[in-house]
Amino acid sequence: MTKKLPKSAISQKRVLDAAAKIFRDYGYAGTTMRTIADEANLKAGSIYYHYKSKDDLISAVLDIGINAVTDRVTEALAALPEDAGGRQRIETAIVAHLSAIIEVGDYTLATRRVFGQVPEAIRAKNTRLRDSYGAIWQKILADAHARGEFRTSANLTLARLFILGALNWTVEWFKPGGRSIEDVAREFASFVLDGLSGRSENAAFPATAAGAGPKRRSARVRAL
Amino acid sequence: MTKKLPKSAISQKRVLDAAAKIFRDYGYAGTTMRTIADEANLKAGSIYYHYKSKDDLISAVLDIGINAVTDRVTEALAALPEDAGGRQRIETAIVAHLSAIIEVGDYTLATRRVFGQVPEAIRAKNTRLRDSYGAIWQKILADAHARGEFRTSANLTLARLFILGALNWTVEWFKPGGRSIEDVAREFASFVLDGLSGRSENAAFPATAAGAGPKRRSARVRAL
DNA sequence: TACATTTTCTAACTAGTGTTAGGTTTTGAA
């Protein structure tokens, strides 16, 4: 206990939290240094003691958001047993991702609202972080696919975009107090893996698809 | 052809298109009447002949976006045979939804970027439209579920949020010229219905990459 | 042509923006 933080760090965090909240509500240009200062119980000029510009502030907010998610997911995956299957890894990643973005919801939402409006240089820097995170997912999916856990025709890049898009949308409607985030996460995982019609309530291994590969495509095509 | 539009309508649309594009790039507060005017080859003051305020403009942009999607999906569903199954309805809705949001991409993206920053009254009005659209999806899902096409444990509200979240994210990464929107839509439908591990090998796109050529759109993807 | 209507422009006003320089208070170690 009694972790001794330097005073400046506390103030910085106060400013940062305020900034995330205000950016989330008013967007990049709509956010005023004076409004942030107000939220942090400061005067506008004082912010410049901690951050040297508005761009500096938004940059910090953006990075915190994606880093929180990356760290959480990385840790959760690392805690998994060596021989964990793709299904388990995906479910774990989904739970971790959702927990993280809900927990730092102000930062996540601020990012969503502000990303397209921020100066190019700042966006570029942050995009590198986001791409690294994307790579983590790509690897999970690729590994599972390599093990034959997915149907062979699955497009992994699309799958990743689909999954992350759906997950990130969650901050828009999730309200604490109701259904727990773990519940939501597990239901999501179920969608991702088995779809709506998927019968496997529990089936860990759909050895059906990949292995035996029935070539009767044309018959199926009409069904759509 | 030669539909005779009143001149004012043409000008209005020019202003509207310009507004959508600028709002999309700079957000609500970041967008200047002068910038919009510039894009529409006008002077700032002239906009006020067509719209009585900036709020009036953004409100119009927001409504157009959601209405385009609602109309397109409604038509596509209506064109289906009476006895179409849930699977077909969902796929149809996905294709229509994706086509629409890509086509009016400026409006859709403007909405995404601006929605949280717009005055409460405007947001409320637009939210009503969005809820109506959500109800369409809820009905599709409920009907399919009632017919026993989904696994019994599926949570339909979550499913809807999941699906629409993933679909709406598409505008962020989809770039015309590569994989066709219909391809993407069908792959999405496949995810939604069968999941990643789902056995149904259909995936149904004629000739995987929209032609033999591995055009390999280097999907400039963003992670989050 | 003439002339009323529609459309656009000009020029300005008020209010609020990010940022800064320099002063004031608070803090904590000696």
Next chain:
DNA sequence: TTCAAAACCTAACACTAGTTAGAAAATGTA
């Protein structure tokens, strides 16, 4: 208590925002 460093504040500067009133141009009809 002393006093320098850290943290904060005040007041202002240069600039840009949405909006408006009135003049000017474009348009269409008689």
